[in-house]
Amino acid sequence: MKTFVVSDPQRGTIVYRDRKRHLWLASLFYPLVALSGVGLYWVAAAEWVLWIPVVSLYAGVSLLDHWVGADPNNPPEAVVPLLEADGYYRWLPMLTVPLHFAVLLALAAFVATHALSAAGVAVAALTAGLYSGLGINTAHELGHKKTEVERRLARIVLAVPVYGHFCVEHNRGHHRHVATPEDPASARMGESIYRFALREIPGGFRRGWASERERLARQGKSAWHLDNEILQSYLLSALLQGGLIAAGGLVMVPFLAIHNVFAWWQLTSANYVEHYGLLRQRAADGSYERCQPHHSWNADYVVSNLLIYHLERHSDHHAHPTRRYQSLRSFADLPTLPNGYFGMFLAAYVPPLWYALMDRRLLALPHIGGDLGRVNVDPAARARLERRYGGAASLAA
């Protein structure tokens, strides 16, 4: 285990050992779990085993989060520059990129060369899509960084799920407008994940494209110029998926369609749980207050965080978007989800269960104190929520 030592002028010598250092290899190798279903298929010669990686991700990680629990440990601030400069951490997300390509190619080859039922093709596509959704998370970690190589790799890995607009949209759109009614990537109270998806997926695309078009216009270039970083990623997607259809035949069309949509759905799920109902207040001039730590839902579960590069330490990520995963900190008294993201995704897919778990928790947050005026409420649900919670200021007591 590597020990980081800093001599701080005020606080003397600070020694820090990162207990998660080697566990971060889980984020690197987790995409390969996707292929375990194929291995099991060869051993068991039965199609139903292909479901195991999908089910194990959702159910298994939710249970492990429950059993293994949370990790409130933080690196001391003085050590952060050393952590940020440590090449080991920097390499892991970059090395994850080819694995996402490998998973899609391997599952596509499997589907193209085996006589599967329609359900078998669908579950292989869902498995691939689940892990390409994790590819969007890999792109998220890389796309927030300042080096050209990391930003380029983010665009490359986004080609796998055909989501090349994500980095532009997320950095320039979501981070600026997070926790406001204007943000298509922040869920509103009373909005089911299914209605949210119909706002989030097209809204994110439009905002990302508009932002890139503006940047190119400042350079005096057309939006269709090859310097358009969204187009670059889409072109790579076209090569990749067009090549798969050419090589694997027509079965690749439904396989890739399900894969792509399910990968986007993973991001939709993360966006849904990360800011549900949270709202930044407006100043007298109409501008929104700066994003505060209480404008994100956090989860500090060890297992799921190790699989998604600390994404669940979400408040610190929004406070310092360029900070690397190994340096993100946990804070007490922040909005906290009752399980990790994977468990919360499952809850979100059953809207009544989600509302039962989250609505009172949301209203009870100290900065909301039961006041629906301090909540990002879905206009379509406002009347219903006001009838139910209108006199609920006592919830916070």
Place this chain on the structure above:
Amino acid sequence: MARFRCPDCGYVYDEARGDPREGYAPGVAFAALPDSFVCPDCSVRDKADFVADEAPAHPIAAMPGTPPRA
């Protein structure tokens, strides 16, 4: 030619270099940037938040994600 620094992530807008990727040519004054200018690296600090950066940033202070020393 002056330099202006993002107080959150340490990005520096150097007037002598501009930021061609963002469409600001070398020599474009910070004051001439549009009011809608946001930090090209972290996007969570606006033009009004930027601070004058007199000396070249110390390599440690300029680490990504590291808040500036008070």
